[in-house]
Amino acid sequence: MYRISPRVITGKPCLLKDCSFSFDKAGVYALMGQNGAGKSTFLKICSLLENPDTGEVNYFSGSGIISNDLELRRRITLVLPKIGIFNTTVFQNAAYGLKTRGIKGKDIENRVEKVLDFAGLLNKADQNALTLSSGEAQRLGIARALVIEPEIFFLDEPTASVDEENTRIIENIILNMKKESRSTIIITTHDRLQAERLADTLLIIHNGNIKAGTASTPLSM
Numbered sequence: 001m002y003r004i005s006p007r008v009i010t011g012k013p014c015l016l017k018d019c020s021f022s023f024d025k026a027g028v029y030a031l032m033g034q035n036g037a038g039k040s041t042f043l044k045i046c047s048l049l050e051n052p053d054t055g056e057v058n059y060f061s062g063s064g065i066i067s068n069d070l071e072l073r074r075r076i077t078l079v080l081p082k083i084g085i086f087n088t089t090v091f092q093n094a095a096y097g098l099k100t101r102g103i104k105g106k107d108i109e110n111r112v113e114k115v116l117d118f119a120g121l122l123n124k125a126d127q128n129a130l131t132l133s134s135g136e137a138q139r140l141g142i143a144r145a146l147v148i149e150p151e152i153f154f155l156d157e158p159t160a161s162v163d164e165e166n167t168r169i170i171e172n173i174i175l176n177m178k179k180e181s182r183s184t185i186i187i188t189t190h191d192r193l194q195a196e197r198l199a200d201t202l203l204i205i206h207n208g209n210i211k212a213g214t215a216s217t218p219l220s221m
Contacts, residue, residue, distance in 0.1 A: 015041055016052070017208035023152075028178050028185045030199035032192065032213070037205045039188040043154045046186070047078040059152075074101070077150040081160040083141035090116065090132070091125040093140055097148040111147050118176070119143040120169055135166025142173060153183040159194070167194075174198050 015038040023029060033039050044050040046057060048068065059066040059075075066072050086093050094112045103111075116122040119139045124132070129140060138158060145153065158174070159167040175198065177185060189195050195202055204213040 015208065016045075019055075019205075019208050019210055021203070021210045023184055023186065025200075026181055026184055027200035028174065028187065028198050029201045029203055030195035031186060031188045031203045031205060031210070032190070032195055033205035038208065039205055040156050042205065042210070043078060043156050043186065043188060047076050047152075047154045048073055049078060074148070075151045076154070077145040077148065077152070078154040078156065079138075079141045079145050079158065081138075081157045083137060083144075085129045085132070085137055085140065087130055088128070089125065090121055090127050090129050090140060093129045094121075094144050094147055097144060101148070115143040115147045118146065119173060133163075133166070135162040135169070138162055139166065139170060139173070142170065146177075150183055153177070153185045155185065155187040157188050157190070159189070159191070171198060 019038075019042070031039050031042065041050070045052055048057065057068075059068075059072055086096065091112055094116055095108050098108050098111060113122060113125070116125055119142055121136065121139055121143060124136070129137070132140060142155070142158065155174070159170050162170065171194065174185060174187070177183065178198075178200075187195075187198065202213045203210050
């Protein structure tokens, strides 16, 4: 179970106020809301990249709270809409997280080849990552996150500024992740149809609160 109860103050009024939600089952959650509602801020807090002014984010193992330490942070990953790419090959970009964890040799080769194949990028493994299209770069960002086998996977607008073909590929990646039960996946999106295609649970953020929604729930509630 992943229980989030942050109160975030970013000027006046509060961006997230009395905002609480528990991600207590596997699958895909799609978080929707109007521009400026706090979707990206919520993901950054959940992924422990930002701290709320008050409130807390708790990760549980059974009934006990997991300590907020390096080990926990390595079980979580966040992919932003515009990822940073290193000036090296696609393979080396995807291998980065494994190298920082001290993994070497064949283990890196096998795991990287597997995720690049999963993301449809294996044929570009030796290509300089800076030459990828924006859609391919986004897929590389997802592959780079997948290779570390996170338990909690946050995707902030994974198809923003991505063409139709790459949108379809990225959606299929997410659906295949769900099918294989790789992680609990929380995405933000402005596309209600996309949310309905991908998500087991639709969430709406409005006036600082998050509530479960349906296909007919207006974003303004």
